[in-house]
Amino acid sequence: MSKVIKFLQGNEACVEGALMAGMRFYSGYPITPSTEIAELSSEKLPKVGGKFIQMEDEIAGIAAAIGASLTGKKAMTATSGPGFSLKQENIGYAAIAEIPLVVVNVQRGGPSTGLPTSPGQGDVMQAKWGTHGDHPVICLTPDSVKETFDLTIRAFNLAEKYRTPVILLTDEITGHMREKIEIPEVSELEIYDRVMPEKGADYKAYRLDEGDLVPKMAPFGSGFRYHVTGLMHDETGFPSNSTENADVLIKRLMGKIEANKEDIITYEAYETDDAEYLILSYGGTARTAKAAVKKLRAEGIKVGLFRLITVWPFPEEQVRALSEQVKDILVAELNFGQIKLEVERVVKGNANVRLCGKANGEILTPEELMKAFKEVL
């Protein structure tokens, strides 16, 4: 079979990946630097019998995607900072009602309208804590066009498998950069579809049956008439005010991610085996970090890179293990230390943790990073 090679932008690779994963519904509201995702979805979806709709705002964008997911369709919405803020309430809805869904945030700079056409990584904590209340979170972040393709597929797979919204956190760098990528055949990919109840089965919408990872999900219209709510509910799906029931539900929701961290967490450890120093980074910034590590290695410095691919749940064990090996961890990110705080929390003082961060819309250069790194020597 001849290989399909495409020269794509990260945002385009996201749509290609989504379609391969089975996306058949997209609803959203345009915003720079994510707009190409909507544009390409509007072009491609009707060609495969899918649906695209431009909603009146981002709140409606995620709401319609949740509605579509309930009919059995794989759904996605994409946005950037201001729109991500607007989607938060319904991200929580999807978390408690266990609706598979992919939410893409192509991060830009600054709070508010900020720097619409510049990169930023200031939404990593919002991806975890943006919606109110404790809730499970899966958040992935790619560093290249190819990885945007791969992680979009993975985001759909994890959403379907764990019945939860998955956040794909890219940034203006990876979103707009163009790279050559090889597009695989669908048959070469592992595609996961939500588990549905069999026709005529005794079905309770939120009951875990023997062997279930999450409750089976019946599409609306398939003959199982059940209730979905954002209120705390029991295994039938109907609201319950009981504190014992709420305890069971919230622990199950948190637990389904916590117990499967090994399946969900991926990362890249580059030159870490003999490392005495570590740079930790993610997304577009990790490209700079890798370049810096290569240059520092060429100078004979034993430094490695730990790159987050799954941001949430955070790879605590892996980072803690490295903190026992290295003297110093430099966190490189386009914000004022959001992941640095998390690293400090997990390394529990094992290693010195420093930040090389900025939030003025510029990317970090390898030179800047090397300079910041060398302060420790």
Place this chain on the structure above:
Amino acid sequence: MNNPLVENYFRVDKLPHIWCPGCGHGIIMSAIARAIEKSGLDKDKVCIVSGIGCSSRAPGYMDFNTLHTTHGRALAFATGVKLANPELEVIVIAGDGDLSAIGGNHLIHAARRNINLTTICFNNNIYGMTGGQYSPTTATGDKGTTAPYGNIDRPFDITQLAAGAGATYAAKATVYHVNQLQKYIEAAIGHKGFSMVEAVSVCPTYYGRKNKKGSAVDMMNWLKDSFVDMKIAEKMPEKAVGKFVMGEYVNKVEPEYTELYDQVIERLKG
């Protein structure tokens, strides 16, 4: 209980409902069930979507595919359900606050698209669930817990709002005029395109008490005396002076959104 309507269309084990004695919302819920029965819809293919509020609790009692969403967003969720599976008959239940305050944007855009959704607005002119604050349909001068000196806002006429935004079916009736209400809901379900029925309800607990409207029965009598049928109002305008007009404000045929989308898909198959 051997009321066949209740047994066929309600989740008997979820009853009795949470609404206060004398609340008008139960009347509207029953009218919807009767309209669904009359329309001969397959229960498995009906999806009822609501937002948050006293009214929005209705779907929990109704034996269909039911979706209780976030405050104001029912129409946006419903748009996704309908577009993703046009085979479903999607009915939206929303309070006046849910539909015209926090959800006002979704209302005008769903109406503009003429997507085949049937919206029933439970309009009690107040925020019931949060305890009686004024809503976008509270009359000027009326009181609410956040309008202790009388409301200075001007109210929306939700039916006209939907009509103005492009709804191809828009009608208004009250919980006193329940046969008419049911007839409009039936027509709205049968209508292809965006339809809205404003069901004027009563909230004796908050609106009634705050505004000294008397008992639930007094409030029903007030509805009887304050609303006049559009046909009568047209023939004898003198009978409509100082009254609210109920009836079918709009009933027209225009291209429907999900059908237009399906045509795009067909065209692309080429």
